[in-house]
Amino acid sequence: MALTPSSILDNPQQPSVQADVYIPDQLIVDAKTLVSQPIVLLSGNLKRGTVLGQQSSSPISASAAAGNTGNGTIGTLSVGASPKTGVYTAVATDATHFAVTDPEGNAVGTATAGAAFSTGGQIGFTITAGGTAFVAGDEFDITVSDATGGYIESVKSASDGSQNPSVILADDADATNGPVTTGGYVMGEFNGNALTFDVSWTLATLTSAARAYGIFIKSSVPAASPANNTAP
Numbered sequence: 001m002a003l004t005p006s007s008i009l010d011n012p013q014q015p016s017v018q019a020d021v022y023i024p025d026q027l028i029v030d031a032k033t034l035v036s037q038p039i040v041l042l043s044g045n046l047k048r049g050t051v052l053g054q055q056s057s058s059p060i061s062a063s064a065a066a067g068n069t070g071n072g073t074i075g076t077l078s079v080g081a082s083p084k085t086g087v088y089t090a091v092a093t094d095a096t097h098f099a100v101t102d103p104e105g106n107a108v109g110t111a112t113a114g115a116a117f118s119t120g121g122q123i124g125f126t127i128t129a130g131g132t133a134f135v136a137g138d139e140f141d142i143t144v145s146d147a148t149g150g151y152i153e154s155v156k157s158a159s160d161g162s163q164n165p166s167v168i169l170a171d172d173a174d175a176t177n178g179p180v181t182t183g184g185y186v187m188g189e190f191n192g193n194a195l196t197f198d199v200s201w202t203l204a205t206l207t208s209a210a211r212a213y214g215i216f217i218k219s220s221v222p223a224a225s226p227a228n229n230t231a232p
Helices: 203-211
Strands: 028-041 051-054 060-064 073-079 086-092 097-101 107-112 116-118 123-128 139-144 151-153 167-169 180-191 215-218
Touching: 028 151, 028 215, 060 073, 073 139, 086 123, 107 116, 107 123, 123 139, 203 215
Parallel strands: 180 215
Antiparallel strands: 028 180, 051 151, 051 167, 060 139, 073 123, 086 097, 086 139, 097 107, 116 123, 167 180
8 A cells, every 4th residue: 555655844833822621511410320331322413411212112104105096194003012124005905995015015914994903913003084085006104113222312202112211312423314323321410401301301200200210310400611611
């Protein structure tokens, strides 16, 4: 491998003075009980101090195919004990019936508009008819993602495990383009005024819920930077 040398002459730098000042963010109340570990952040561009929860079940989402004639909807999504990751399809055979196939193309049953459908341990959903009737070929795609064990911002109303506030994000992390490995605090005492958390939580309810996971939140510590922040 050829290297291109750089020429360094005498006294290449001008005389200068530089000072660095460390200003703590007041997130950590007591470092003696602090425990951290690597985690996988699944989504979001989140700041240090964000309250996270771990997904213990695979996320599920659904959408109507472009070009559907019927304007009905799909909802009441659920994941069973043994889902297959990938895209399930529900394709209309007439105005009220849909042939359902799993991500491998296997037929798993027939869904009827207006009635709850379950594949028996895999997924469940309900298709609801709209003002314009479905026609043969209308389709819904139901996606089950393989994200069990990763972390997302904790939302109190979630049902995939992430409703449990079990980790505090240790560093800024951007998972906008896919999962990233970063650091998380799994135990410690934290300043509630320096945390970032979803609006579904209040500080009081978050404090109570997080205690069960070794996350102790104190609300009497100000989040402002120290007043004496000048260089020595």
